[in-house]
Every structure is written in structure tokens, then in C-alpha cells.
Amino acid sequence: MPTTIDTAFLDTMPANVAVQFFDRVAKTPDAEAFRFPRGEAWESVTWKQVGDKVEALAAGLIALGIEPEQRVGIASGTRYEWILADLAVMCAAGATTTVYPSTNAEDVAYILGDSESRVVFAEDDDQIKKLTDHRAELPHISKVVTFDGKGDGDWVITLDDLAELGAAKLAEEPNVVKAASEAVTPDQLATLIYTSGTTGRPKGVRLRHKSWVYEGEAIKAQKILDESDLQFLWLPMAHSFGKVLLSTQLACGFASAVDGRVEKIVDNCAAVKPTFMGAAPRIFEKAYGRIQTMQAAEGGAKEKIFHKAFAVGLEVDRLKREGKSVPLPLKLQHGLFDKLVFSKVRERFGGRVRFFISGSAALNREIAEWFNAAGIVILEGYGMTENSAGATVNHPDRNRIGTVGPALPGAEVKIGEGDEVMLRGPHVMEGYHNLPEETAKTLTSDGWLHTGDKGSLDADGYLTITGRIKELFKTSGGKYIAPPAIESKFKAICPYAGQFMVFGSERNYVVALITLDPDAMAGWAAENGMEGKSYTEVVQSDEVHKMVSDYVDELNGRLNRWETIKKWKLLDHDLSIESGELTPSMKVKRNVVEDNHKALIDGMYA
Template sequence: MPAQVVTPEQLAVIENRPTSVSAMFFDRVRNSGSREAYRYPDKDEVWQSLTWAQTGDRVTRLAAGLVALGIQPEERIAIASGTRLEWILSDLAINAAGGATTTVYPTTMADDVAYILADSDSRVVFAEDDEQVAKLRQKHSELPSIVKVVVFDGTTDGDWVISFDDLEALGEKYLAEHPTVVEDRVAAITGDSLATLIYTSGTTGRPKGVRLSHDGWVYEGYVMVAADILSQDDLQFLWLPMAHSFGKVLLTTQLAIGFPTAIDGRVPRIVDNLAVVQPTFMGAAPRIFEKAYGRIIGMTEADGGAKLKIFRWAEKVGIEYSRAVRSGKPVSPVLKAKFGLADKLVFSKVRARFGGRVRFFISGAAALSPDIAEWFHAAGVLILEGYGLTETSAGAFVNQPDNFKLGSVGTAFPGSEAKIAADGEVLIKGPHIMRGYHNLDTESASSLTDEGWLHTGDEGRIDEDGFLFITGRKKELFKTSGGKYVAPPHIEGMFKGISAMTSQILVHGNERNFCSALITLDPDAVAEWAAHHGMEGKSYTEVVRSPEIQALVQGQIDELNTKLNRWETIKKFAILDHDLSIESGEITPSMKVKRNVVEANNKAILDGFYS
């Protein structure tokens, strides 16, 4: 692939960006008023639609309602909800009122909710339902700054808790007396004004509030305008948690470009929704692609016979074709013909599972296995991996449809800088960098240099074409007792490309004399396997403890070990009797494994490997 070339025209687009997210939103309302903005399922699961003009009217009324409640510029207003239309309307209204959004995952426990709201000094909370309101009532005495709770679907009390409609009505009344109040608030916002306070769930310790400015979000959106890979005619399907920066940046990108977005945050409905919505692109965490890959492989292996033989032949042809295309060399007529047949028999059916119109997926929030990325590319499904942190307003690097390298996270955003420090750490500088951690001056100073470089904590290398390859996380790198360094994410990504049934794998071995692993299998894949191996109806625990599954995973570990250095090989492993979950505290809402929690919960197993 050629090195990235940033044109003067692209830089001009980025440099001439609007001042704030709110200015960008109302520009979009003016320019695309009659076009569709959002699509969402109603209570009867029928998809409804809002135009940009309708969205602008609702946001204006909600913003005026917040002003009527006494919200001042840059005061924090929290949203505790899953991904849905009301989340987006609330966020837009908060910024239009001059306020800043504090994000709260709906799975957050009451103690952490209270900590986030108190630390952020939030004044109002948008709550999804009675379950979220109950957490606030439980901690009411600890939250004196909360003047009002606005509930989407739940019980109101006419005092502390009001409905979404109540807030909109309050805003309509306020606008009658102060018709320019929202315009005035938007005009007063500067690029440096606080737009969002995202509390990172973190894999250790208390969550930290990352202070993100309006200019950072606007920059992210206009980078995508300059890239010219999306248009108003695209259709996004959005399910990602909006409390995570990845979901939030896709909203900003939408405002900059103007394509419609179909919204439904219910993860179990993703596949069904894709078939109905038929989007042209979607952002997702790698776990979604891993599950889809595992499901497709599992179903085909269960069919067996001629179907499986054709599938395996198509896989081989597809990967050969993918590699030939990516090499830039001419593809032979024979390979083209074979791929055409493989596509007709197998790959077209894979694409149909995603609605049949997807031009590409964007993968972020965690590392994607290069083997899985290649498998999907062979099937005609391009996954563009990107990289960033909450501290970079989500994106910092991304691959592009006409300029990508599988296994890399792409090139740096135009208008930003990146370099590799002497110790291998990735450093980033640009308009998208956070304004520090909320109420944590010492931690802010240690993460940001005086020159504005952000220490990412990730190790990587940048090749001659400007593509970044993440090689590990500094804190996750460990050394065996023999003095050899091991990067667990690299090994874990390789294994997920080998084992379609695997949900999570954690490689262990710090100061140990060899590496071991804890493995969990995907419950859906386990059920599929059990149904075809005489174990239908047996529990997950019974199936994963069976000699057959143990032998299957052992074979996959053996295959993995042939690809590793001697000191990296997995000598012992255990399949856990449960999958990791957000509820158990073993993974974050963005699907990152909390290594310290998993290792502590399974200390006896790990110690047993080395006894």
C-alpha cells in the first residue's frame, strides 16, 4: 500500500471546521433539514424516523428546558442509559445548552454511579428507566448537587423525577419568553469549552473522568469529511455504548457528514437489525466479529459433509485471492474464476448476514485478530481497524478503504502527530487530545508532556508508509522467570483466529517459568457444538469439562504453539466454567478483560499450574 498523502484541500477542510459540536449540529439541521437523521424502533418494534429539522426542534426545546432548570455553561449533566434515540437527543441538548455531558454506563453499580456523579459535580441526570432511578434514590444523600432527574421510560414523582416529555414542555414554555436562549448559548461556546466528561471504566482502580473539548470532537468529525469515504447517502447502524468514546465519535462523524443513523443498543438484536436496516457501514468492537466468525464456522462444521468441504475450499480460495489483491499484483484469470465461484457458493451468504449492503466495518476499542480480519476480507467484508483512546476523543489512527494494511490500525489523522518513544511507547499530539483528567492534576501531568504529547501506554511501531502496528500494552507486557518478555494481547489475538469457539483468553506468566492460559468459550458456540455431538441439553459447565472439548481446545493450543517463540508457548491451560461478563466485573463495558480481576478470581487455578 502507498504511504498516506494528505492534500492541502484535506487540511483546509479540517482547519476550517466549526467552533463546537452544537454549531456543527445546527449547521447540519440548516443544510439537511428535510433529510432523514435518525431511525429507531418504537415500543412495537416498528422502525420510525426523524428528519434533521425535527431533530433540531426537539433538541432546541430540550436544551431550553435545561436552561430553565438553571444549567450554566460547562456545568455537567449525566446520561445513565443504553444506546437509544433519547441518549443522542439528550447529549445534543446538553451541549446546545452550553453544558457538558457526563457519561454513565447503565451497568454501573450504584456506588460507582454515586462516585461519578459526585466527582463530576453533575447537576441533572438523564436516566433510562426505574432501575437507573433506583440507583440515584439509593445514593440520594450523597448527591446534593443533583437538582433533577429526567427519566426516559419510568415513573415520575412530579418533583425530583420528571419525564423526557416534561422537560421538552418546560423548554417550549421557556422559549416563548426567551426565543434566542439556545442560539445565545451555542454562540458562547468556544473550541476549548468542555463538551464531554467520559469516565473510563478502567481495568484497575476508580474510574477517571477524561475532559474532552468541543474542538476535539469537531476535529474528529472533520477528519472523516476530509477522508471522503462516507457521504450523506450512507446509512449507519449504531449499537455501540454511547458512554464509550467510540460510540460518541460516530455521532460526531454523522453530524459532520449528514448520513442517517439507525439506533438500537440491544446487543442480542444486532444480527436481526442488520437484516432489516441493511446499513452501509457500522462500528463495532472485535468481539462482535469474533462471535460472527465463530457462529459461521460452528454452523458449517455442524453441517459437515459436502457443505463443509465446499466451505473449506472457498476459505482457501478467498484467502489466496485476498492476499493477491492486497499485494497489488495482477490476479490470474484462474484465481478470479475460482473466487467468483467461491463468492457465489459461500461468501455472498456471509455478506447477507450483515444485510447485504455493508461497504465496510470500523473496528475499535480493542485489538482485532489479523487472522479474523483476513478471513472477513476473503469473504468480501472489509473491516477497517482503527486505534485511539478516550484520551484522544476516540480516534487517532484508522485504515481507509483504499489504503489499508490488515494487522495495522492505519495511519495518523491528518493535522495530528504521532511518534514512537525510545522505550517503544506510542505518543500522540493534536487537537483531539484530552484537556486532562477531572480533579486529577497529578495524573494529568504524568500523561501529558509540556509539549502536548499524550503517553498512550501502548507500545507499537510505525512502518515506512506511516501505518501503526500496536505490539502490546506497557502494563500488560510481562517477563517470565527466565527473563523473556511476553506480550499477551499478541498471543491472545492469534488464538482467537485459530479457535472460533473462544470467547476470551488470558495469557499468564509474569515471573513464572512458563506461560499458561485461562480460556472461556462462547456460550452460543458451545450450545451449537453440543447439539451436534450428543450433548444437547447439557449445561455449559458440563460441556466445557467434557473430554471432547478439552481435546478440541488442546489441539488448538498445539496449533498456536507452532506459531510462537519457545518461551511464549502455552504449556498449561484451563477452560473456565463460565464466560466473562460485565456483570461479574471481569470485563469492562467496552469488552476489555480486567486481567487483575480475572487472575485474582482464578488464583487457585493459576497457582496450580505451577505447583
């Protein structure tokens, strides 16, 4: 049974994110708050240093005329300055509008126009250009503040320029930021996050101060993290998952190493040696695939030892899960394999990871069990932008693989009509910006949020997600298919998989489009006499086709007859954010992929 967590914290939560931040600065002023790359080295700052910088930037925003709840955009990748900008907006009583750096200029103009943003933090000259090209459509924007770009002394100023404006404001009115922060009510707008929805124009989700404060305080109440922890933070801060991790840091007081470059994650983990990290399943799939292919390349005795180690690790975990004792010979074997194999897997992530938190899409159970066998716990959680990202999460001491855990303390989950997951609590949005009809469809009159996800609850309140209701389809034979379950199975079987997309609505059998991971395939090409050939040449080769065919056959052996993949096609490119086939948080836009490859899919039914 899950332990009941005292919800008294709900009555003593800080009133808003700004107060939560200044409370943290006052509590541990000399402790490390953030570290971030400067060239090849990592630079570190204390909470006091962050507090001083944020106060100056917040005063600068007030000097620029930002009033309570007025929107301030941030168009940047994840970096220390993003966090400074966001905290400054909170402390100036404004509301942050988040923009992914990969968003195209037209959508940037739409988001900043719809939100009526007054000031925009723009990472560099590329982000500035998106604004200058659409300046006529953005009459509300009075100033652009750049992190790395060039200022023009007028419309575009630097972060240092903003801090100087703030210093002058604080010299005149020393309490201006403190007064603005303390006046913010729990129900005031804190953030507008535009969902990179898989259909249509993005919708602005209105999230209140109390929602973010609650997310951090609810994690703190579970005693999962404390001031001794070190987070590695790479997730897009434009995504609600990134914002939850920031709120959790303010509540718990640990330090964060910040670097949003996805290609540097594993190298950075080895250098920083974090104790935990939040990630999307794609990161774990890629790491799993890479380790598997490296072992296969080694071959011989090393590969045999590797596979034997994981067979033992998985068996030990199974016995523990079932409450059975581990026989001494197995225990001794496990200890040996821990030294020989598992410790090396842990070392890839720095060797100190207590757990990872996985969210934003479903994690395959086999992959979760594989990491667990190596002594790397992955706590799967669940939520969406509309409930500030965190609704349920597993606990390190009570982790049920295959579930997304119980509701956060102080929040509720229930299963509604058609097995739809429903959420209620302080984390639920105020509504969609300028879209009252959409809000009415999504929120019930008594505060329940329709998630659009299908799921079930066990006797202890642990939630299992089956998939998006609108992604489930029925074959012409009347059988229901849940694509995510099949797709994640393939990724666990095939270490070279990029994406695996299942189709077959109202058709008489199921087909798939497959992409392979370019990094993994570069390694495969080098080992199979195709080094130097392009990705397209490699994946179009007979050898690769045969390899993928074997993996599809293996997948089909694990599926119900009506789920099996009768035909499949290998795409000559991986999906990308730039092509519009992936959201910035790496979710597949199924309808875009289906439209883009309609002829290919139809051809499999010809």
C-alpha cells in the first residue's frame, strides 16, 4: 500500500512563485543554486547571487512598464539565463509566455501576438530575426532583451542593459520588487504555455502561481529530494515538465547543472555526476539502444557475460517484487555482475544517479525493468500542460514499473466515462487563453480536467495509462488497437529504432512506418562495411531491410494475431521537429506523419 502523505503543506504553501524563490534565497543563501557551462568549464552561482541578479532583472522589467499579469515571452533553449528571465518575470508580477527556439517565425508571431506579450527575451540573433521579420504583427512588444544576440540600442537591448535599468530603479525605489512579489495572489496568472498540440494552432494554457508552487511543494512533501541532491537539467524549459523541475528545486533547495544541448546529455552526466534527472522516454530508449549495440559489437565472452548479468538482475528484481527471498547463489552472482557489468552502466550517467524521472510519453516496461536491473531506477510520472505537468509519480521506495504512480498528495485522479483519466487539484489550469468554448469542453463545472487519455487505477491508487483515446483505433474486423503499446514494444526489441508508427484504422490489417536512429545506424554501418555511406543509402540496403524484417517478426511473435504488423515501410529519413513531424518535446505528430506519407500507407493496402 502507498504511504499516506500528510497534506498539511497545502495550508502553508508560499503564496506565489516569487515568494517561494525569495524564501529559498533567504533559507540557503550561500549554497550552490546553479552551475552552467562557460566554454569547457562549469561556472557555479549561489542562491544569494541568483537572488541579486533576479531582483535587478525584475526591477528592469518594472522599469520597462510591465504590470501584474502582463505577458513576457522567452524564446530560447534551456540555459541558466532562461531561468533568470523566468524568475525575474515572476518577481515583477508578470506572466511568462514560453516559446521553443525551434518554433517557426509564423508560429512565434502567433504565440506572442495571441498572448499580447509586452517584452520578449530572445536567445540570439536567430530568435531576434523571427521578431523583426514580423514586427508589424507585434505592436504590443516594446522591448526585446537578448542573451547572446546583438542589441541595437533601441528595440533590442542586452541582459546587462536590463540589469542596469533595474539597478537604477532599485536605487530610486529599493522595495519595488519586494512589493510587486508580495502583492501577487495565488490565483494570479504565472505562465502561458502554448501546447505544441498534434493538431491545429497551439492553445495557450493559463497556469496560476498556486499551480507551480503546489507542484514543487507536493514533491517536497514526499521526501524524495533534498538540499544534498544535484539535478542535471536539460529538458526544454518551454515545456511544463521543465518548469515543474524548477519549482521542485525552489521547494527542496538542491542545485541544478543546466545545459539544454541534447547531444551532450550523456557526456554532461558523466562530468556533472547528478543524483537525479528528468527526461522523456526517447532519451532512455536511445541510451538502451546504444549500450545494446556496443555490447553486440564487442561480441564473444564479454557479450555473453553482459546478457547473463541482465538475466540474473531481472530474476533478482522479479523475486523482490513478488516478496520472495533471493537464494544465496543468485545473490552472490548478482554481486559479481554488479561489479563487472551494472556499475559500468551506472558510470555512463556519472555513477551517482539515485533515480531518473520519466514523463511526457509512455516508457516501455521492458526498458524500465532493464535499467532497474542495472541499479538505475526510473520513476515514471504522468501529467499534461493543462495540469502543470505533474499529476502522478512513482516513489523511489514504492515504484511500480508499468504504472505512472499514485496522484500527488493533495490532488485527485479518477476514471471517467470510456475509461478516460480525469484530474482535479491545485495544479489544474485556469483555462485556455481566449478560448472559452475549448475551456468549457475540457474543464467540468466542479473542477475536473478531461485528459483525453485512457487508463485504469489499481486498488492502491496507482494509475496505468493505455494511450490517447483519439489514437486508439478499430480495425475493419472490429478489434481495438492501442498504437503506443505496440510502438514501445518494438523500441525495446530493436536497438536501432528511431520511430515506429502503427496505422490501420478501419482497415483489415495493421501496417507500420519505421525510422532508424541516425547515430545508431552510423555505428552499424561502420561495423558492416558501409562506413562513409549516407543514412539514406544505409537504410535502403538489403542488409538493413533484412535486419529490420527480423525485428518485426520478433515483435509479431509477442502480439495478438489482430495486432500483428502485416506490412511495413522504412522511411529514408528520421522524423524531426523541423519537418513538423515531431513536437518540440519529441512527441510524434501522428496525423502529420500520416498526411505526409499517405501514398506510402495507402500503397501497403493496395
